[in-house]
Amino acid sequence: MGSPAKIAAREDIRRRLAGLSAEERRDASQQVGLALTARPEWQTAGILGLYLSLPDEPETRDLIRQAWQEGKKVALPKTDIRQGLTWWEMVPGPLPKLETLWEPLPGNHSAVSPGLIHGFCVPGRAFDAKGTRLGRGGGHYDRALAQRSRQAWVVGLFFGIQEMENLPCEGHDVALPQVVTEMGWRSLA
Numbered sequence: 001m002g003s004p005a006k007i008a009a010r011e012d013i014r015r016r017l018a019g020l021s022a023e024e025r026r027d028a029s030q031q032v033g034l035a036l037t038a039r040p041e042w043q044t045a046g047i048l049g050l051y052l053s054l055p056d057e058p059e060t061r062d063l064i065r066q067a068w069q070e071g072k073k074v075a076l077p078k079t080d081i082r083q084g085l086t087w088w089e090m091v092p093g094p095l096p097k098l099e100t101l102w103e104p105l106p107g108n109h110s111a112v113s114p115g116l117i118h119g120f121c122v123p124g125r126a127f128d129a130k131g132t133r134l135g136r137g138g139g140h141y142d143r144a145l146a147q148r149s150r151q152a153w154v155v156g157l158f159f160g161i162q163e164m165e166n167l168p169c170e171g172h173d174v175a176l177p178q179v180v181t182e183m184g185w186r187s188l189a
Helices: 004-018 022-037 040-044 061-069 140-145
Strands: 047-049 073-080 084-090 119-122 153-157 178-181 184-187
Touching: 022 040, 022 061, 022 153, 022 178, 022 184, 061 073, 073 140, 084 140, 119 140
Parallel strands: 047 073, 047 119, 119 153, 153 178
Antiparallel strands: 073 084, 178 184
16 A cells, blocks of 8 residues: 555545546546547557556546557556556457456457557556656556566556645656646656
């Protein structure tokens, strides 16, 4: 879970997010998607590391569909207690239904090495202007991003209200070089 400061920051963000209406979430998510897909990073990526968003995160299902429509491969993470995040190529079709939270199952989908993914879109609870990302407390994305190719780009997907003044940072935390919020794409210090 992390330090008391991280626990307090997660609680603060939980309260902030609870104040967003469904319409505000939908509108902000749409703006996040437009800002992301307009970028050359998105347009040139052949394999994207995305994720299925939780209800309090910017919606990613439309991004997954758009990536498929553009002929991109989509890799989604599966959390394994021993291995951390593993990445699995998803293909369009009737299953999985993207309307439900779902994780890929080995045997049904192809594993993808993190070193082959051109760009990673990552979730988080909060971020600050220095690029500190506060996750949900498992360290899964920090470990997974350490395995990426040096050429792969990384961007955090957030609502603007998830920005905090100064987040606690520990040695294993991987900094975000950029974020996308409803206000657009932003490079961080």
